[in-house]
Amino acid sequence: MSDDTTVTPEDVAVAEAAPAVHAIDPATDTVARTLASVEPRVGVSKPDTILVADGVQRRFGGMTAVDVEHLEVQRGAITALIGPNGAGKTTFFNLLTGFDKPNHGHWMFDGKPIAGMAAAKVAKSGMVRTFQLTKALSRLTVLDNMLLAARGNPGENLFGSLVKPLWARAERENTEKALEILARFKLDTKKDDFAGSLSGGQRKLLEMARALMTDPTMIMLDEPMAGVNPALVQSLLGHIQALRDEGMTVLFVEHDMHAVRHISDWVVVMAEGRVVAEGPPHSVMQDQAVVDAYLGAHHDTDLGDDALLDPAVLARLEAEEEKR
Amino acid sequence: MDELTRVLTQALAELIAPTTAAYALAAIGLNLHFGYTGLLNMGQAGFMLLGAYGFGIATIAGAPFWLAFLIAMAAGALFALILGLPTLTLRGDYLAIVTISAAEIIRMLGRSTVFQEWTGGASGLKGNQFKETFQALSPLPDGRMALGPLEYINTGSDSWWTRLFAWGLVLVAVLFVWLITRSPWGRVLRGIREDEDAVRALGKSVFSYKMQALVLGGVLGALAGLVFVLPRSIAPDGLGRTVTFFVWTVMLLGGAATLFGPVLGSMLFFAVYMLLRAGMRTGLEGVVSSTFVEQFGGLLVGVTLMILVIFRPQGILGNKRELAFNVR
Numbered sequence: 001m002s003d004d005t006t007v008t009p010e011d012v013a014v015a016e017a018a019p020a021v022h023a024i025d026p027a028t029d030t031v032a033r034t035l036a037s038v039e040p041r042v043g044v045s046k047p048d049t050i051l052v053a054d055g056v057q058r059r060f061g062g063m064t065a066v067d068v069e070h071l072e073v074q075r076g077a078i079t080a081l082i083g084p085n086g087a088g089k090t091t092f093f094n095l096l097t098g099f100d101k102p103n104h105g106h107w108m109f110d111g112k113p114i115a116g117m118a119a120a121k122v123a124k125s126g127m128v129r130t131f132q133l134t135k136a137l138s139r140l141t142v143l144d145n146m147l148l149a150a151r152g153n154p155g156e157n158l159f160g161s162l163v164k165p166l167w168a169r170a171e172r173e174n175t176e177k178a179l180e181i182l183a184r185f186k187l188d189t190k191k192d193d194f195a196g197s198l199s200g201g202q203r204k205l206l207e208m209a210r211a212l213m214t215d216p217t218m219i220m221l222d223e224p225m226a227g228v229n230p231a232l233v234q235s236l237l238g239h240i241q242a243l244r245d246e247g248m249t250v251l252f253v254e255h256d257m258h259a260v261r262h263i264s265d266w267v268v269v270m271a272e273g274r275v276v277a278e279g280p281p282h283s284v285m286q287d288q289a290v291v292d293a294y295l296g297a298h299h300d301t302d303l304g305d306d307a308l309l310d311p312a313v314l315a316r317l318e319a320e321e322e323k324r
Numbered sequence: 325m326d327e328l329t330r331v332l333t334q335a336l337a338e339l340i341a342p343t344t345a346a347y348a349l350a351a352i353g354l355n356l357h358f359g360y361t362g363l364l365n366m367g368q369a370g371f372m373l374l375g376a377y378g379f380g381i382a383t384i385a386g387a388p389f390w391l392a393f394l395i396a397m398a399a400g401a402l403f404a405l406i407l408g409l410p411t412l413t414l415r416g417d418y419l420a421i422v423t424i425s426a427a428e429i430i431r432m433l434g435r436s437t438v439f440q441e442w443t444g445g446a447s448g449l450k451g452n453q454f455k456e457t458f459q460a461l462s463p464l465p466d467g468r469m470a471l472g473p474l475e476y477i478n479t480g481s482d483s484w485w486t487r488l489f490a491w492g493l494v495l496v497a498v499l500f501v502w503l504i505t506r507s508p509w510g511r512v513l514r515g516i517r518e519d520e521d522a523v524r525a526l527g528k529s530v531f532s533y534k535m536q537a538l539v540l541g542g543v544l545g546a547l548a549g550l551v552f553v554l555p556r557s558i559a560p561d562g563l564g565r566t567v568t569f570f571v572w573t574v575m576l577l578g579g580a581a582t583l584f585g586p587v588l589g590s591m592l593f594f595a596v597y598m599l600l601r602a603g604m605r606t607g608l609e610g611v612v613s614s615t616f617v618e619q620f621g622g623l624l625v626g627v628t629l630m631i632l633v634i635f636r637p638q639g640i641l642g643n644k645r646e647l648a649f650n651v652r
Contacts, residue, residue: 099521099525118529119521119524119525120527120528120530123524123525123526129525131521131525135519135521135522135525137514137515137518137522137523138518139514139517139518140514140515144511144514147508147511148508148512148515148523148526149526151527153508155507155508156507156508156509156511156512157509158504158509158540160507161503161504161507161508161509161510162500162504162507167507170508171508210526211525211526213526214526214527
């Protein structure tokens with residue numbers, strides 16, 4: 001991981017080319033305006049939901065890792081799922097996306113029950129995820145990583161694969177689309193490199209780009225900022241915001257509050273497996289339950305401090321963390 | 325000088341021997357499993373033995389050649405399905421354990437007296453019982469033919485016809501593997517080899533792809549078994565664990581996940597193996613016994629496999645760049 005957090009000139013170039021993070025203005029932003037009228041209370045119902053989870057429980061032996069009574073996710077919004085380490089965020093994520101099976105509970109995605117569905121089918125239904133530890137397919141080229149994600153290629157059928165004319169056209173169109181997305185993430189110059197040769201931050205971008213190739217309705221990002229150097233964090237945030245602006249619903253897990261504050265429309269806070277608070281980012285951070293959950297880590301810093309977005313301050317805080 | 329020529333001729337003959345072709349076929353199948361999909365099949369010899377039995381027993385029961393050929397393929401496919409169903413959802417190591425034991429079970433069943441009526445027990449099925457239909461297919465005229473220093477009969481067990489058929493089959497297999505692996509289908513397999521969870525997260529049914537690869541590689545293994553027994557009898561002990569490890573060596577030598585690797589690996593492996601053994605037999609005549617030569621040859625294969633995996637894991641044709649990232 002050590003090389004992931006060193007800033008290379010390349011990363012800086014990527015970061016500079018990314019869309020800028022823009023502040024959410026409730027006057028112009030319809031999603032934020034809609035959500036502003038929603039009462040910030042755990043389990044509150046929202047006007048236009050894409051995901052509704054009920055009584056989701058996951059136990060490992062005697063330990064209850066996830067126990068979410070009721071949670072609704074607003075369509076077309078960026079919802080951040082935050083909480084201290086071990087709060088059950090990733091486990092909850094794994095449950096929702098079919099990578100783990102719950103002991104109890106059911107949930108609806110886009111009006112269809114998808115609890116207990118296999119991961120591949122969940123992804124096919126439009127809910128696509130990324131992973132905390134990036135899963136770039138190392139010994140495939142960047143372009144192949146992208147093409148693999150494309151949907152409905154007749155050449156992915158064994159018998160179809162034998163006859164190239166059957167899939168050559170789909171392949172050509174997918175390549176065009178892939179190059180377009182790669183260009184957006186400034187990875188187009190790397191298209192013929194093996195994905196394993198990319199830097200940590202570039203792999204995160206590739207994973208996000210790859211997820212986009214599937215035309216998801218909802219994209220689930222598991223700690224998109226983990227292990228990424230501060231120079232790239234800004235760029236990643238910009239990209240996440242761009243996804244929302246294109247009409248996708250974003251749910252992302254993060255344990256650092258400051259990264260979340262500027263781009264999310266709604267924040268859900270988990271601690272010890274439960275949802276302890278939810279609400280718009282500004283109000284939720286003043287919530288006593290949230291402060292309690294986070295107490296210990298940076299208890300002397302303002303969690304909503306803008307200075308924390310500054311790479312230099314971030315690096316200093318991280319260095320302090322490591323010394324402890 | 326005569327002796328040297330004889331040793332060299334023997335090595336040269338190995339390059340085109342039917343057994344070399346059989347190993348190439350088995351390695352092409354294993355390459356689909358391991359090289360492209362990352363499946364650890366440690367029982368390729370079991371697939372081969374089943375293919376051989378399927379072909380032999382069907383022929384003895386009166387099936388025409390191509391029907392027996394299809395039955396051999398079906399035996400391989402069925403074996404792959406049975407092994408794959410419970411294990412392909414589990415981690416890769418389980419498939420390795422299951423395949424290695426299943427291959428042994430097949431061999432033990434073949435040896436046992438229970439099925440002796442069909443399998444011939446430990447002594448197996450004799451060549452003249454099941455080779456007639458194959459030899460009747462031969463388009464070659466009667467007699468013998470010499471090509472350089474190599475001379476064989478046209479049609480028979482160790483004949484030109486056997487060689488022609490065996491290598492023809494290898495050619496078809498290479499063409500088939502080329503077609504399927506250059507396609508988006510092949511890309512999904514390579515994706516699964518790298519990280520199956522990532523592929524799952526993109527909405528592909530990983531189990532189904534792994535099963536397809538296991539079945540196809542298993543069918544190629546079964547056909548390899550068919551080719552393997554064309555110049556000899558079907559003896560269960562002739563297709564034991566050693567064969568599996570030879571197939572692995574052949575595949576890794578040529579280069580996993582390469583198209584021609586298994587073919588090149590097989591030719592090189594058997595030519596050098598013969599050169600060593602024949603060389604020792606001739607050069608050290610009177611010094612060591614021929615049993616020692618065989619055992620020492622086997623030992624050298626083991627050492628070669630180790631050296632290969634440690635110092636050149638990509639094999640002869642493999643892409644060094646592709647292996648530069650130690651992913652797992």
